[in-house]
Amino acid sequence: MGEGKYAGVVWNYRDVKFPMYTEEGVMLDPERAAEIPLTFEYEVLYNPTDEDLTTGEFAAAVGD
Numbered sequence: 001m002g003e004g005k006y007a008g009v010v011w012n013y014r015d016v017k018f019p020m021y022t023e024e025g026v027m028l029d030p031e032r033a034a035e036i037p038l039t040f041e042y043e044v045l046y047n048p049t050d051e052d053l054t055t056g057e058f059a060a061a062v063g064d
Helices: 057-061
Strands: 010-017 039-046
Antiparallel strands (some): 010 039
């Protein structure tokens, strides 16, 4: 990130997945969906800050 309390933190997204079906088992039409929730994991590669990146606040900041 370029600014804020996580400035300088470098991370990598992995296992990014686009759901093909809704929770109800209906196939998703990406052109008609109002929102498409991607799922992913991330790995912190570099943390030059004293911030605890395991609290969930960082996960929300990177898009979880």
